[in-house]
Amino acid sequence: MHSDSAEERSKxxxxxxxxxxxHLDDCEQMTGKSQYLITQETPVILTPSEEKALVRHVDASHGDRYIVDVTFVKLRRNKHRGAGTRIELSVIRRRKRRQYVRL
Incomplete structure (x- = not known):
């Protein structure tokens, strides 16, 4: 049987x-900029191949409007250690057009 149950997928x-x-916290510490807001509710969409995830960042605010930035993140699994797989993230493409939304 396939072990891709809804529970495993959510995990x-x-x-x-x-x-x-x-990853973003590390980037913020290095650059001194805290421009991304990532929470439990941040939508993460896995592509069918599960090598990429689509992530929406809520960026800097302009009054009560926020910039929503969509980024594709590459997921690389690192298996040589044996103690589980570590997911490495690197931004591969950032959508140029930014939307302004009210939250």
Whole structure:
């Protein structure tokens, strides 16, 4: 039987969200800019191949409007350690057009 149950899929998404938050926190510490807001509710969409995830960032605010930035993130699994797989994230494409939305 396939072991891709809804429960396992949500666990995988949760792991990706966690890794993504950690990755962005590291970037913020390096650049001194905190421009991304990643929460539990941040939509993460896995592509069928599950090598990429589509992530929406809520960016800097302009009054009560926020910039929503859509980024494709590449997920690379690192299996040589044996103690589980680590998901490595790197931004591969950022959509140029930014939307202004009211939250």
């Amino acid at each position: 995988k998404l949760e792991k990706i969200r966690k890794e993504l938050r950690k």
